[in-house]
Amino acid sequence: xxxxxxxxxxxxxxxxxxxxxxxxxxxxxxxxxxxxxxxxxxxxxxxxxxxxxxxxxxxxxxxxxxxxxxxxxxxxxxxxxxxxxxxxxxxxxxxxxxxxxxxxxxxxxxxxxxxxxxxxxxxxxxxxxxxxxxxxxxxxxxxxxxxxxxxxxxxxxxxxxxxxxxxxxxxxxxxxxxxxxxxxxxxxxxxxxxxxxxxxxxxxxxxxxxx
Amino acid sequence: xxxxxxxxxxxxxxxxxxxxxxxxxxxxxxxxxxxxxxxxxxxxxxxxxxxxxxxxxxxxxxxxxxxxxxxxxxxxxxxxxxxxxxxxxxxxxxxxxxxxxxxxxxxxxxxxxxxxxxxxxxxxxxxxxxxxxxxxxxxxxxxxxxxxxxxxxxxxxxxxxxxxxxxxxxxxxxxxxxxxxxxxxxxxxxxxxxxxxxxxxxxxxxxxxxxxxxxxxxxxxxxxxxxxxxxxxxxxxxxxxxxxxxxxxxxxxxxxxxxxxxxxxxxxxxxxxxxxxxxxxxxxx
Numbered sequence: 362x363x364x365x366x367x368x369x370x371x372x373x374x375x376x377x378x379x380x381x382x383x384x385x386x387x388x389x390x391x392x393x394x395x396x397x398x399x400x401x402x403x404x405x406x407x408x409x410x411x412x413x414x415x416x417x418x419x420x421x422x423x424x425x426x427x428x429x430x431x432x433x434x435x436x437x438x439x440x441x442x443x444x445x446x447x448x449x450x451x452x453x454x455x456x457x458x459x460x461x462x463x464x465x466x467x468x469x470x471x472x473x474x475x476x477x478x479x480x481x482x483x484x485x486x487x488x489x490x491x492x493x494x495x496x497x498x499x500x501x502x503x504x505x506x507x508x509x510x511x512x513x514x515x516x517x518x519x520x521x522x523x524x525x526x527x528x529x530x531x532x533x534x535x536x537x538x539x540x541x542x543x544x545x546x547x548x549x550x551x552x553x554x555x556x557x558x559x560x561x562x563x564x565x566x567x568x569x570x571x572x
Numbered sequence: 573x574x575x576x577x578x579x580x581x582x583x584x585x586x587x588x589x590x591x592x593x594x595x596x597x598x599x600x601x602x603x604x605x606x607x608x609x610x611x612x613x614x615x616x617x618x619x620x621x622x623x624x625x626x627x628x629x630x631x632x633x634x635x636x637x638x639x640x641x642x643x644x645x646x647x648x649x650x651x652x653x654x655x656x657x658x659x660x661x662x663x664x665x666x667x668x669x670x671x672x673x674x675x676x677x678x679x680x681x682x683x684x685x686x687x688x689x690x691x692x693x694x695x696x697x698x699x700x701x702x703x704x705x706x707x708x709x710x711x712x713x714x715x716x717x718x719x720x721x722x723x724x725x726x727x728x729x730x731x732x733x734x735x736x737x738x739x740x741x742x743x744x745x746x747x748x749x750x751x752x753x754x755x756x757x758x759x760x761x762x763x764x765x766x767x768x769x770x771x772x773x774x775x776x777x778x779x780x781x782x783x784x785x786x787x788x789x790x791x792x793x794x795x796x797x798x799x800x801x802x803x804x805x806x807x808x809x810x811x812x813x814x815x816x817x818x819x820x821x822x823x824x825x826x827x828x829x830x831x832x833x834x835x836x837x838x839x840x841x842x843x844x845x846x847x848x849x850x851x852x853x854x855x856x857x
Contacts, residue, residue: 388595407678414677418711426729470715474769478799482773486796505796544789546834547806551649551785553602553833554807557826558648560603570607 362572378566381559508536583847584856594840601836605828612828619795620812623780623802626754627660634753635667635746639717639767641674644681646760646784651685652810652823653782654758658690660817665697667742671707671728673716674763679709689821701740708732717766721749749775754801758782764791772799782809 365371383399419441427434440459447456487509489502514526515533522530564570580588630636638657642650661668672679683706687693693704700706707728710716720727724747730736737743745751749771757767757779764781771777778801783791785806794800804810807830810823851857 389592389599410681411677414679414709415711418709421708421730422711422727466715467713470718471769474765474773477773478765478769482768482797482799483793485798486793489796540789544786547785547788549834549837550806550808550830553830554648554785554826555645556598557602557606557829557833558822560599560829561606561822561826564603564606 364568364572374562374566378563381563385559507532508539512536512540583850586843586847587851598833598836601832602829605832606825609825610828610832612831614811614815614824614827616812616815617809619792619803619805620809620816621802622795623804624660624813624816626778626780626801627657627666628664630664630666630753632665633667635669635742635751636661637752637755638668638670639755639757640670640672640676640679640682641763642682642758642760642784643675644678644685647682647685648826649784649806650758650760650782651682651689652807652821652826653804653813654682654686655689655821656810656813656817656819656823657756657782657804658686659819660813662690662693662696663817665703667703669705669707669742669746671720672709673711674713674759675761677709701735702742705740705742706732714763714766714769717763718770721767721770723747749777752777754778754780756780756782759787760784762787768794768799780804 365374380399380402383393383395384403386393387396423434423438423441427438440462443459444456446452487506489505491499491503491506493499493502511529511533513533515530515537517526517530520526561570565572638654640654660666670683672682676682694700698704708731710720710727712719712727716727724743725737728737731740752771755767755771755777757764759781760783764783764787767777767779767781772779779799780801781791781803783803783805785808788803788805791800791803791805795803804813807823807826810821811827814821814824848857
Protein backbone atom coordinates (compact mmCIF):
# COMPACT_ATOMS: atom_id res chain seq x y z
CA UNK A 362 0.00 0.00 0.00
CA UNK A 363 1.38 3.44 -0.90
CA UNK A 364 1.93 6.21 1.64
CA UNK A 365 -1.40 8.05 2.10
CA UNK A 366 -1.79 11.26 0.13
CA UNK A 367 -5.11 12.52 1.52
CA UNK A 368 -4.24 15.49 3.81
CA UNK A 369 -6.82 14.45 6.40
CA UNK A 370 -5.44 10.90 6.55
CA UNK A 371 -1.89 12.24 6.79
CA UNK A 372 -2.93 14.58 9.62
CA UNK A 373 -4.61 11.64 11.35
CA UNK A 374 -1.67 9.26 11.16
CA UNK A 375 0.81 11.93 12.24
CA UNK A 376 -1.41 12.89 15.18
CA UNK A 377 -1.52 9.21 16.14
CA UNK A 378 2.27 8.94 15.77
CA UNK A 379 2.82 11.99 18.00
CA UNK A 380 0.43 10.53 20.60
CA UNK A 381 2.30 7.20 20.54
CA UNK A 382 5.62 8.97 21.08
CA UNK A 383 4.12 11.06 23.90
CA UNK A 384 2.80 7.87 25.54
CA UNK A 385 6.13 6.09 25.29
CA UNK A 386 8.00 9.13 26.63
CA UNK A 387 7.10 7.89 30.13
CA UNK A 388 9.11 4.61 30.13
CA UNK A 389 11.77 5.91 27.77
CA UNK A 390 12.42 9.29 29.40
CA UNK A 391 10.33 10.35 32.37
CA UNK A 392 6.86 11.50 33.32
CA UNK A 393 6.09 14.60 31.32
CA UNK A 394 3.10 16.78 30.48
CA UNK A 395 3.16 15.28 26.98
CA UNK A 396 2.60 11.84 28.45
CA UNK A 397 -0.28 13.13 30.55
CA UNK A 398 -1.78 14.83 27.49
CA UNK A 399 -1.68 11.55 25.54
CA UNK A 400 -3.09 9.54 28.44
CA UNK A 401 -5.97 11.93 29.10
CA UNK A 402 -6.76 12.19 25.38
CA UNK A 403 -6.96 8.42 25.16
CA UNK A 404 -9.19 8.12 28.22
CA UNK A 405 -11.50 10.85 26.94
CA UNK A 406 -11.77 9.35 23.46
CA UNK A 407 -12.36 5.83 24.74
CA UNK A 408 -15.04 7.06 27.15
CA UNK A 409 -16.76 8.96 24.36
CA UNK A 410 -16.83 5.86 22.14
CA UNK A 411 -18.29 3.74 24.93
CA UNK A 412 -20.92 6.40 25.66
CA UNK A 413 -21.97 6.70 22.02
CA UNK A 414 -22.19 2.92 21.62
CA UNK A 415 -24.23 2.63 24.81
CA UNK A 416 -26.70 5.32 23.70
CA UNK A 417 -27.05 3.81 20.21
CA UNK A 418 -27.57 0.33 21.67
CA UNK A 419 -30.16 1.66 24.10
CA UNK A 420 -32.06 3.41 21.32
CA UNK A 421 -31.87 0.38 19.02
CA UNK A 422 -32.75 -2.28 21.58
CA UNK A 423 -35.28 -0.50 23.81
CA UNK A 424 -36.42 2.94 22.67
CA UNK A 425 -37.20 2.03 19.04
CA UNK A 426 -39.27 -1.09 19.96
CA UNK A 427 -41.04 0.98 22.62
CA UNK A 428 -41.95 3.62 20.06
CA UNK A 429 -43.29 0.84 17.83
CA UNK A 430 -45.74 -0.21 20.52
CA UNK A 431 -43.84 -2.85 22.49
CA UNK A 432 -44.66 -1.35 25.88
CA UNK A 433 -42.83 -4.03 27.90
CA UNK A 434 -39.58 -2.15 27.28
CA UNK A 435 -40.77 0.77 29.46
CA UNK A 436 -40.10 -1.37 32.55
CA UNK A 437 -36.55 -2.08 31.40
CA UNK A 438 -35.89 1.60 30.65
CA UNK A 439 -37.20 2.58 34.08
CA UNK A 440 -34.99 -0.05 35.73
CA UNK A 441 -32.01 1.28 33.83
CA UNK A 442 -32.76 4.86 34.88
CA UNK A 443 -33.09 3.76 38.51
CA UNK A 444 -29.37 2.85 38.41
CA UNK A 445 -28.63 6.58 38.45
CA UNK A 446 -30.30 7.02 41.85
CA UNK A 447 -26.93 6.09 43.32
CA UNK A 448 -25.98 9.75 42.76
CA UNK A 449 -28.81 10.90 45.06
CA UNK A 450 -27.95 9.99 48.66
CA UNK A 451 -31.60 10.04 49.76
CA UNK A 452 -32.72 7.56 47.05
CA UNK A 453 -29.55 5.51 46.67
CA UNK A 454 -31.21 2.38 48.07
CA UNK A 455 -33.60 2.22 45.10
CA UNK A 456 -30.62 1.62 42.80
CA UNK A 457 -30.09 -1.77 44.41
CA UNK A 458 -33.15 -3.23 42.66
CA UNK A 459 -31.85 -2.96 39.07
CA UNK A 460 -28.43 -4.14 40.25
CA UNK A 461 -30.08 -7.15 41.89
CA UNK A 462 -31.96 -7.85 38.64
CA UNK A 463 -28.74 -7.66 36.58
CA UNK A 464 -26.84 -9.91 38.97
CA UNK A 465 -29.70 -12.37 39.25
CA UNK A 466 -30.16 -12.77 35.50
CA UNK A 467 -26.42 -12.88 34.86
CA UNK A 468 -25.87 -15.47 37.57
CA UNK A 469 -28.73 -17.65 36.35
CA UNK A 470 -27.44 -17.55 32.79
CA UNK A 471 -23.89 -18.37 33.82
CA UNK A 472 -24.87 -21.05 36.34
CA UNK A 473 -26.73 -23.11 33.81
CA UNK A 474 -23.50 -23.60 31.90
CA UNK A 475 -20.92 -23.62 34.70
CA UNK A 476 -21.38 -27.23 35.79
CA UNK A 477 -20.95 -28.61 32.29
CA UNK A 478 -18.37 -26.10 31.12
CA UNK A 479 -16.13 -25.32 34.05
CA UNK A 480 -16.32 -28.65 35.85
CA UNK A 481 -17.26 -31.50 33.52
CA UNK A 482 -15.37 -30.18 30.49
CA UNK A 483 -12.18 -29.79 32.50
CA UNK A 484 -12.68 -33.26 34.01
CA UNK A 485 -13.08 -34.67 30.50
CA UNK A 486 -9.89 -32.88 29.44
CA UNK A 487 -8.02 -34.64 32.24
CA UNK A 488 -9.23 -38.14 31.34
CA UNK A 489 -6.61 -39.15 28.81
CA UNK A 490 -5.21 -42.50 27.63
CA UNK A 491 -1.85 -43.38 29.14
CA UNK A 492 -1.08 -45.53 26.10
CA UNK A 493 -1.75 -43.30 23.09
CA UNK A 494 -0.96 -43.31 19.35
CA UNK A 495 2.66 -42.24 19.78
CA UNK A 496 5.10 -42.36 22.74
CA UNK A 497 5.24 -38.54 22.79
CA UNK A 498 1.45 -38.24 23.13
CA UNK A 499 1.51 -40.91 25.86
CA UNK A 500 4.21 -38.96 27.69
CA UNK A 501 2.22 -35.72 27.34
CA UNK A 502 -0.93 -37.40 28.64
CA UNK A 503 0.89 -38.81 31.67
CA UNK A 504 2.31 -35.36 32.47
CA UNK A 505 -1.16 -33.79 32.16
CA UNK A 506 -2.75 -36.39 34.44
CA UNK A 507 -0.03 -36.15 37.08
CA UNK A 508 0.09 -32.35 37.12
CA UNK A 509 -3.71 -32.02 37.17
CA UNK A 510 -4.01 -34.44 40.07
CA UNK A 511 -1.16 -33.01 42.12
CA UNK A 512 -2.26 -29.40 41.50
CA UNK A 513 -5.72 -30.24 42.82
CA UNK A 514 -4.17 -32.02 45.83
CA UNK A 515 -2.21 -28.84 46.61
CA UNK A 516 -5.47 -27.08 47.49
CA UNK A 517 -6.39 -29.53 50.26
CA UNK A 518 -5.99 -27.46 53.41
CA UNK A 519 -7.77 -29.69 55.90
CA UNK A 520 -4.60 -31.65 56.60
CA UNK A 521 -1.02 -30.53 57.02
CA UNK A 522 1.12 -31.11 53.94
CA UNK A 523 3.50 -33.68 55.38
CA UNK A 524 4.54 -37.20 54.48
CA UNK A 525 3.02 -38.57 51.30
CA UNK A 526 0.68 -35.60 51.03
CA UNK A 527 3.66 -33.27 51.37
CA UNK A 528 5.52 -34.93 48.50
CA UNK A 529 2.41 -34.85 46.30
CA UNK A 530 1.67 -31.19 47.01
CA UNK A 531 5.29 -30.32 46.30
CA UNK A 532 4.89 -31.74 42.80
CA UNK A 533 1.61 -29.85 42.55
CA UNK A 534 3.31 -26.63 43.56
CA UNK A 535 5.96 -27.07 40.86
CA UNK A 536 3.21 -27.83 38.34
CA UNK A 537 1.39 -24.63 39.30
CA UNK A 538 4.63 -22.64 39.10
CA UNK A 539 5.29 -24.11 35.65
CA UNK A 540 1.82 -22.99 34.57
CA UNK A 541 2.45 -19.52 35.99
CA UNK A 542 5.72 -19.39 34.07
CA UNK A 543 3.89 -20.32 30.88
CA UNK A 544 1.20 -17.74 31.69
CA UNK A 545 3.92 -15.11 32.23
CA UNK A 546 5.50 -16.00 28.87
CA UNK A 547 2.14 -15.63 27.15
CA UNK A 548 1.55 -12.25 28.79
CA UNK A 549 4.99 -11.13 27.57
CA UNK A 550 4.03 -12.22 24.05
CA UNK A 551 0.83 -10.22 24.34
CA UNK A 552 2.61 -7.08 25.49
CA UNK A 553 5.30 -7.47 22.83
CA UNK A 554 2.58 -7.79 20.18
CA UNK A 555 1.07 -4.48 21.30
CA UNK A 556 4.47 -2.75 21.33
CA UNK A 557 5.53 -4.24 17.98
CA UNK A 558 2.33 -3.02 16.36
CA UNK A 559 3.02 0.54 17.51
CA UNK A 560 6.67 0.37 16.44
CA UNK A 561 5.52 -0.94 13.06
CA UNK A 562 3.07 1.96 12.79
CA UNK A 563 5.74 4.54 13.66
CA UNK A 564 8.17 3.05 11.14
CA UNK A 565 5.47 3.27 8.47
CA UNK A 566 4.53 6.86 9.33
CA UNK A 567 8.19 7.94 9.27
CA UNK A 568 8.57 6.22 5.89
CA UNK A 569 11.24 3.78 7.07
CA UNK A 570 9.18 0.79 5.94
CA UNK A 571 6.44 0.78 3.32
CA UNK A 572 2.84 1.28 4.38
CA UNK B 573 35.47 11.73 57.61
CA UNK B 574 36.23 10.63 54.04
CA UNK B 575 33.33 9.04 52.24
CA UNK B 576 34.02 5.39 51.38
CA UNK B 577 32.68 4.58 47.95
CA UNK B 578 31.15 1.14 47.59
CA UNK B 579 33.00 -0.71 44.83
CA UNK B 580 30.51 -1.79 42.20
CA UNK B 581 31.44 -4.78 40.13
CA UNK B 582 29.71 -5.91 36.94
CA UNK B 583 27.12 -8.02 38.78
CA UNK B 584 26.03 -5.19 41.05
CA UNK B 585 25.92 -2.77 38.13
CA UNK B 586 23.74 -5.22 36.18
CA UNK B 587 21.19 -5.31 38.97
CA UNK B 588 21.04 -1.52 39.27
CA UNK B 589 21.06 -0.58 35.60
CA UNK B 590 18.54 2.13 34.68
CA UNK B 591 15.45 0.40 33.33
CA UNK B 592 15.09 3.04 30.62
CA UNK B 593 18.20 1.62 28.99
CA UNK B 594 16.53 -1.80 28.82
CA UNK B 595 13.42 -0.25 27.26
CA UNK B 596 15.54 1.41 24.55
CA UNK B 597 17.36 -1.88 23.89
CA UNK B 598 13.97 -3.61 23.62
CA UNK B 599 12.70 -1.01 21.13
CA UNK B 600 15.80 -1.50 18.94
CA UNK B 601 15.61 -5.31 19.12
CA UNK B 602 11.90 -5.30 18.18
CA UNK B 603 12.28 -2.70 15.42
CA UNK B 604 15.23 -4.37 13.66
CA UNK B 605 13.33 -7.39 12.21
CA UNK B 606 10.51 -5.09 11.08
CA UNK B 607 13.00 -3.12 8.98
CA UNK B 608 14.94 -6.18 7.84
CA UNK B 609 12.66 -9.27 8.11
CA UNK B 610 14.40 -12.49 9.12
CA UNK B 611 11.67 -14.79 7.73
CA UNK B 612 12.12 -17.31 10.56
CA UNK B 613 10.24 -20.58 9.93
CA UNK B 614 6.75 -20.90 11.38
CA UNK B 615 5.53 -24.30 12.59
CA UNK B 616 1.80 -24.84 12.37
CA UNK B 617 0.32 -26.25 15.57
CA UNK B 618 -2.52 -28.75 15.87
CA UNK B 619 -5.05 -26.25 17.15
CA UNK B 620 -4.53 -23.89 14.21
CA UNK B 621 -4.66 -26.75 11.72
CA UNK B 622 -7.89 -27.97 13.33
CA UNK B 623 -9.43 -24.49 12.97
CA UNK B 624 -8.33 -24.35 9.32
CA UNK B 625 -9.80 -27.80 8.59
CA UNK B 626 -13.15 -26.80 10.11
CA UNK B 627 -13.31 -23.65 7.99
CA UNK B 628 -12.24 -25.54 4.89
CA UNK B 629 -15.08 -28.02 5.32
CA UNK B 630 -17.90 -25.45 5.50
CA UNK B 631 -20.56 -26.24 2.87
CA UNK B 632 -21.61 -23.52 0.37
CA UNK B 633 -24.88 -22.80 2.19
CA UNK B 634 -23.33 -22.75 5.67
CA UNK B 635 -23.39 -19.46 7.58
CA UNK B 636 -20.61 -18.45 9.98
CA UNK B 637 -21.24 -16.24 13.01
CA UNK B 638 -18.32 -13.84 13.41
CA UNK B 639 -18.57 -12.60 16.98
CA UNK B 640 -16.22 -9.70 17.74
CA UNK B 641 -15.58 -9.40 21.47
CA UNK B 642 -12.25 -7.57 21.41
CA UNK B 643 -11.75 -3.81 21.46
CA UNK B 644 -9.31 -1.70 19.48
CA UNK B 645 -6.73 -2.05 22.23
CA UNK B 646 -6.35 -5.70 21.28
CA UNK B 647 -6.07 -5.19 17.51
CA UNK B 648 -2.40 -6.24 17.38
CA UNK B 649 -3.29 -9.69 18.72
CA UNK B 650 -6.72 -10.33 17.30
CA UNK B 651 -6.87 -8.33 14.04
CA UNK B 652 -4.32 -10.49 12.13
CA UNK B 653 -6.46 -13.55 12.89
CA UNK B 654 -9.64 -11.74 11.81
CA UNK B 655 -7.99 -10.68 8.56
CA UNK B 656 -6.58 -14.15 7.83
CA UNK B 657 -9.90 -15.89 8.49
CA UNK B 658 -11.77 -13.31 6.41
CA UNK B 659 -9.35 -13.93 3.51
CA UNK B 660 -10.07 -17.64 3.88
CA UNK B 661 -13.84 -17.07 3.87
CA UNK B 662 -13.60 -14.84 0.82
CA UNK B 663 -11.62 -17.51 -1.04
CA UNK B 664 -14.40 -20.04 -0.37
CA UNK B 665 -17.32 -17.57 -0.74
CA UNK B 666 -18.44 -18.48 2.76
CA UNK B 667 -21.49 -16.61 4.02
CA UNK B 668 -21.06 -14.82 7.34
CA UNK B 669 -22.84 -12.61 9.85
CA UNK B 670 -20.90 -9.97 11.79
CA UNK B 671 -21.90 -8.98 15.29
CA UNK B 672 -20.17 -7.55 18.34
CA UNK B 673 -20.52 -7.69 22.09
CA UNK B 674 -18.56 -7.85 25.35
CA UNK B 675 -15.74 -5.29 25.22
CA UNK B 676 -16.09 -4.40 21.56
CA UNK B 677 -17.88 -1.09 22.08
CA UNK B 678 -15.65 0.35 19.35
CA UNK B 679 -16.71 -2.46 17.00
CA UNK B 680 -17.31 -0.04 14.10
CA UNK B 681 -13.63 0.87 14.08
CA UNK B 682 -12.67 -2.81 14.24
CA UNK B 683 -14.92 -3.78 11.35
CA UNK B 684 -13.72 -0.85 9.23
CA UNK B 685 -10.09 -1.68 10.01
CA UNK B 686 -10.62 -5.34 9.11
CA UNK B 687 -12.32 -4.54 5.81
CA UNK B 688 -9.69 -1.92 4.99
CA UNK B 689 -7.15 -4.77 5.01
CA UNK B 690 -9.24 -7.50 3.39
CA UNK B 691 -11.49 -5.43 1.18
CA UNK B 692 -15.22 -5.00 1.75
CA UNK B 693 -17.31 -8.08 0.93
CA UNK B 694 -18.85 -6.37 -2.11
CA UNK B 695 -15.36 -6.12 -3.61
CA UNK B 696 -15.24 -9.93 -3.48
CA UNK B 697 -18.60 -10.44 -5.15
CA UNK B 698 -20.68 -10.65 -1.97
CA UNK B 699 -24.17 -9.23 -1.87
CA UNK B 700 -25.34 -7.65 1.38
CA UNK B 701 -28.30 -9.45 2.89
CA UNK B 702 -27.73 -12.57 0.79
CA UNK B 703 -24.09 -13.45 1.44
CA UNK B 704 -23.26 -11.39 4.49
CA UNK B 705 -24.95 -9.30 7.15
CA UNK B 706 -23.83 -6.88 9.84
CA UNK B 707 -25.73 -6.59 13.09
CA UNK B 708 -23.59 -4.38 15.27
CA UNK B 709 -23.33 -4.45 19.03
CA UNK B 710 -25.54 -6.34 21.46
CA UNK B 711 -25.63 -5.35 25.11
CA UNK B 712 -26.09 -7.61 28.11
CA UNK B 713 -22.89 -9.62 27.99
CA UNK B 714 -23.44 -13.33 28.45
CA UNK B 715 -27.18 -12.85 28.94
CA UNK B 716 -27.34 -11.10 25.59
CA UNK B 717 -25.39 -13.89 23.93
CA UNK B 718 -27.74 -16.50 25.39
CA UNK B 719 -30.65 -14.50 24.03
CA UNK B 720 -29.27 -14.36 20.52
CA UNK B 721 -28.40 -18.08 20.30
CA UNK B 722 -31.85 -19.05 21.60
CA UNK B 723 -33.78 -16.55 19.50
CA UNK B 724 -31.71 -14.25 17.31
CA UNK B 725 -34.69 -12.01 16.62
CA UNK B 726 -35.15 -11.38 20.33
CA UNK B 727 -31.84 -9.50 20.36
CA UNK B 728 -31.63 -8.14 16.82
CA UNK B 729 -34.73 -6.86 15.08
CA UNK B 730 -32.83 -4.65 12.67
CA UNK B 731 -29.31 -4.79 11.30
CA UNK B 732 -26.58 -2.19 11.78
CA UNK B 733 -27.98 -0.11 8.88
CA UNK B 734 -31.54 -0.14 10.24
CA UNK B 735 -32.92 -2.70 7.80
CA UNK B 736 -35.51 -5.14 9.12
CA UNK B 737 -34.02 -8.57 9.74
CA UNK B 738 -36.92 -10.21 7.90
CA UNK B 739 -35.86 -8.35 4.77
CA UNK B 740 -32.48 -10.13 4.72
CA UNK B 741 -32.67 -13.43 2.77
CA UNK B 742 -29.51 -14.68 4.53
CA UNK B 743 -31.29 -14.60 7.90
CA UNK B 744 -34.38 -16.49 6.72
CA UNK B 745 -33.24 -19.80 8.23
CA UNK B 746 -30.99 -18.41 10.93
CA UNK B 747 -32.49 -17.99 14.37
CA UNK B 748 -31.15 -20.49 16.89
CA UNK B 749 -27.76 -21.91 17.80
CA UNK B 750 -28.02 -24.99 15.55
CA UNK B 751 -28.64 -22.83 12.47
CA UNK B 752 -25.01 -21.67 12.51
CA UNK B 753 -22.43 -23.76 10.69
CA UNK B 754 -19.52 -22.40 12.76
CA UNK B 755 -19.17 -19.74 15.43
CA UNK B 756 -15.98 -17.69 15.39
CA UNK B 757 -15.27 -15.77 18.56
CA UNK B 758 -12.58 -13.04 18.52
CA UNK B 759 -12.00 -12.19 22.13
CA UNK B 760 -9.66 -10.41 24.50
CA UNK B 761 -11.43 -11.27 27.74
CA UNK B 762 -13.34 -14.21 29.14
CA UNK B 763 -16.23 -13.98 26.69
CA UNK B 764 -14.77 -16.89 24.70
CA UNK B 765 -16.49 -19.13 27.26
CA UNK B 766 -19.96 -17.94 26.16
CA UNK B 767 -20.13 -19.84 22.85
CA UNK B 768 -18.73 -22.93 24.57
CA UNK B 769 -21.31 -22.84 27.37
CA UNK B 770 -24.32 -22.01 25.26
CA UNK B 771 -23.72 -23.45 21.79
CA UNK B 772 -20.90 -25.97 21.68
CA UNK B 773 -21.68 -28.06 24.75
CA UNK B 774 -25.50 -28.04 24.63
CA UNK B 775 -25.95 -28.13 20.84
CA UNK B 776 -22.64 -29.38 19.42
CA UNK B 777 -22.09 -26.30 17.21
CA UNK B 778 -18.40 -26.07 16.22
CA UNK B 779 -16.78 -23.14 18.01
CA UNK B 780 -13.50 -21.58 16.92
CA UNK B 781 -11.76 -19.02 19.08
CA UNK B 782 -9.15 -16.37 18.46
CA UNK B 783 -7.80 -15.45 21.85
CA UNK B 784 -5.13 -13.11 23.19
CA UNK B 785 -1.93 -14.70 24.47
CA UNK B 786 -2.77 -14.81 28.20
CA UNK B 787 -5.92 -16.76 27.35
CA UNK B 788 -4.08 -19.57 25.56
CA UNK B 789 -3.38 -21.73 28.66
CA UNK B 790 -7.02 -21.27 29.73
CA UNK B 791 -8.45 -22.34 26.38
CA UNK B 792 -6.36 -25.48 25.93
CA UNK B 793 -8.43 -27.69 28.31
CA UNK B 794 -11.52 -27.05 26.18
CA UNK B 795 -9.60 -28.09 23.09
CA UNK B 796 -8.49 -31.28 24.87
CA UNK B 797 -12.07 -32.03 25.91
CA UNK B 798 -13.32 -31.46 22.36
CA UNK B 799 -15.63 -28.57 23.29
CA UNK B 800 -13.89 -26.22 20.88
CA UNK B 801 -12.94 -27.30 17.40
CA UNK B 802 -9.75 -25.22 17.24
CA UNK B 803 -8.27 -21.90 18.23
CA UNK B 804 -5.80 -19.26 17.12
CA UNK B 805 -3.54 -18.07 19.91
CA UNK B 806 -2.63 -14.42 19.50
CA UNK B 807 -0.14 -13.31 16.84
CA UNK B 808 1.45 -16.76 16.62
CA UNK B 809 -1.81 -18.50 15.78
CA UNK B 810 -2.64 -15.85 13.21
CA UNK B 811 0.81 -16.27 11.59
CA UNK B 812 0.24 -20.03 11.39
CA UNK B 813 -3.17 -19.46 9.79
CA UNK B 814 -1.59 -17.08 7.27
CA UNK B 815 0.84 -19.88 6.39
CA UNK B 816 -2.02 -22.30 5.84
CA UNK B 817 -3.97 -19.97 3.57
CA UNK B 818 -0.68 -18.98 1.86
CA UNK B 819 -1.33 -15.27 2.44
CA UNK B 820 1.47 -13.86 4.63
CA UNK B 821 0.33 -10.83 6.56
CA UNK B 822 1.23 -8.68 9.55
CA UNK B 823 1.31 -11.63 11.96
CA UNK B 824 4.00 -13.48 10.00
CA UNK B 825 6.06 -10.31 9.82
CA UNK B 826 5.64 -9.48 13.52
CA UNK B 827 6.51 -13.00 14.67
CA UNK B 828 10.20 -12.37 13.89
CA UNK B 829 10.16 -9.43 16.27
CA UNK B 830 8.32 -11.44 18.93
CA UNK B 831 10.93 -14.22 18.68
CA UNK B 832 13.81 -11.77 19.09
CA UNK B 833 12.03 -10.03 21.94
CA UNK B 834 11.62 -13.30 23.79
CA UNK B 835 15.29 -14.17 23.23
CA UNK B 836 16.25 -10.80 24.72
CA UNK B 837 13.92 -11.44 27.65
CA UNK B 838 15.40 -14.90 28.29
CA UNK B 839 18.92 -13.43 28.14
CA UNK B 840 18.06 -10.70 30.65
CA UNK B 841 16.32 -13.16 33.01
CA UNK B 842 19.34 -15.50 32.84
CA UNK B 843 21.74 -12.59 33.39
CA UNK B 844 19.74 -11.31 36.33
CA UNK B 845 19.66 -14.73 37.96
CA UNK B 846 23.41 -15.26 37.43
CA UNK B 847 24.07 -11.87 39.02
CA UNK B 848 21.82 -12.75 41.94
CA UNK B 849 23.48 -16.14 42.60
CA UNK B 850 27.00 -14.70 42.26
CA UNK B 851 26.20 -11.97 44.79
CA UNK B 852 24.47 -14.48 47.07
CA UNK B 853 27.53 -16.74 46.99
CA UNK B 854 29.56 -13.75 48.18
CA UNK B 855 27.12 -13.12 51.02
CA UNK B 856 26.13 -9.74 49.60
CA UNK B 857 22.42 -10.67 49.36
